[in-house]
Amino acid sequence: MRLALFTDTYVPQMNGVALTLGRLTDHLNRRGVEHLVFTPKCTDEMAYSELIRPVPSVPFFLYPECRIALPNFMSMRSELDRFRPHLLHMATPFNIGLCGLHYARKHRISHVASYHTHFDRYLTYYRMKRAVPLYWTYMKWFHQSCDATFVPSTDTMQQLHAQGFDRMLLWSRGVDCALYTPEKHTNAVRERYGITAPYLLLYVGRIAPEKDIDTLSAVMRTLPDSLKERVHWLIVGDGPQLDELREQAPNNVTFAGYKQGEELAEIYASSDLFVFPSSTETFGNVVQEAMASGLPVIAANSGGVRDMIVPGQTGTLCEPRQPESFIRAIDEFVHAPEHWADFRHEARSFALGRSWEAIFDRLLEDYEQIIDARQLGSKLGFYTA
Numbered sequence: 001m002r003l004a005l006f007t008d009t010y011v012p013q014m015n016g017v018a019l020t021l022g023r024l025t026d027h028l029n030r031r032g033v034e035h036l037v038f039t040p041k042c043t044d045e046m047a048y049s050e051l052i053r054p055v056p057s058v059p060f061f062l063y064p065e066c067r068i069a070l071p072n073f074m075s076m077r078s079e080l081d082r083f084r085p086h087l088l089h090m091a092t093p094f095n096i097g098l099c100g101l102h103y104a105r106k107h108r109i110s111h112v113a114s115y116h117t118h119f120d121r122y123l124t125y126y127r128m129k130r131a132v133p134l135y136w137t138y139m140k141w142f143h144q145s146c147d148a149t150f151v152p153s154t155d156t157m158q159q160l161h162a163q164g165f166d167r168m169l170l171w172s173r174g175v176d177c178a179l180y181t182p183e184k185h186t187n188a189v190r191e192r193y194g195i196t197a198p199y200l201l202l203y204v205g206r207i208a209p210e211k212d213i214d215t216l217s218a219v220m221r222t223l224p225d226s227l228k229e230r231v232h233w234l235i236v237g238d239g240p241q242l243d244e245l246r247e248q249a250p251n252n253v254t255f256a257g258y259k260q261g262e263e264l265a266e267i268y269a270s271s272d273l274f275v276f277p278s279s280t281e282t283f284g285n286v287v288q289e290a291m292a293s294g295l296p297v298i299a300a301n302s303g304g305v306r307d308m309i310v311p312g313q314t315g316t317l318c319e320p321r322q323p324e325s326f327i328r329a330i331d332e333f334v335h336a337p338e339h340w341a342d343f344r345h346e347a348r349s350f351a352l353g354r355s356w357e358a359i360f361d362r363l364l365e366d367y368e369q370i371i372d373a374r375q376l377g378s379k380l381g382f383y384t385a
Contacts, residue, residue: 004088113142120132123135184293197232200234202275203235205237213277219330220249224331305317313342
């Protein structure tokens with residue numbers, strides 16, 4: 001199998017899509033699958049492996065951390081002609097993905113897309129709600145010829161089904177349970193950040209409007225005094241709303257910036273509760289990382305996190321964008337620490353069943369079936385919403 005992958009974000013960028021695709025290509029290397037990756041070039045100084053084809057790009061005006069690719073289709077076509085892919089995977093519906101889609105349609109090659117982000121909800125957060133109908137018209141056009149659309153959760157599948165999508169397959173996400181484990185707990189985290197409160201509440205993710213940071217800010221500011229003096233917040237991440245969140249934050253909040261690897265694993269394992277207000281997640285990788293680390297999760301009852309959190313067992317689901325609902329959940333946990341051991345055990349047990357290796361091997365099986373089905377002119381079986 002020769003696979004061509006098209007994406008607008010890739011490692012070393014720090015987001016769920018980039019990290020997932022980075023892990024995917026690592027798995028392709030281990031399995032001996034030939035592949036090329038077309039992705040925006042971040043800086044002139046960055047070195048790329050021989051399997052990466054960096055494309056010129058510019059920062060996205062709404063979100064400078066994201067890049068808008070400026071692909072040269074003639075150059076990409078020459079690369080693809082030499083590579084002769086069996087399947088093209090578009091992990092973005094935008095410029096780079098359009099080039100891949102055009103090539104696949106013209107040469108009648110097996111091609112799939114994966115849906116990673118609810119951009120329709122992002123448009124609402126960035127005051128562009130009027131563009132939502134146009135967005136869905138475009139997305140349905142983009143996906144209509146694909147042999148399959150991979151989605152990360154059953155909730156996302158249901159959302160797309162309601163919009164008229166078909167031919168969907170579930171491509172879930174794994175978690176590294178050797179990296180993210182309760183065994184990484186260390187008092188050094190509290191010492192490093194000067195935390196003395198009994199309970200450490202953690203948020204990990206982008207500090208941006210679409211993550212419902214306004215809800216997080218409201219929760220931190222309006223916790224009753226009896227709770228405020230017992231908890232300390234550790235905020236891990238960066239983004240366009242960071243300065244605003246800093247200005248609004250009470251004294252029991254510490255901002256740690258971007259973290260990854262062992263340092264992030266220690267922060268997860270050394271915290272007590274994971275609080276995640278985002279209602280726009282197609283999956284929620286950080287939620288699964290927290291669960292692997294043995295953390296109960298308090299999250300919005302929306303999106304892909306609903307596939308992971310079992311209320312009363314691995315955490316609590318709250319009303320999206322309702323700070324009072326999150327405050328009640330935090331209050332219940334803080335006043336019932338005798339139940340935390342059970343929550344930690346259940347969260348860890350769930351994560352242990354979600355290995356990356358099994359998930360990527362299943363994806364490779366789906367790739368092979370899609371290629372065979374097109375060659376034989378047969379129909380592929382699909383999951384239903």
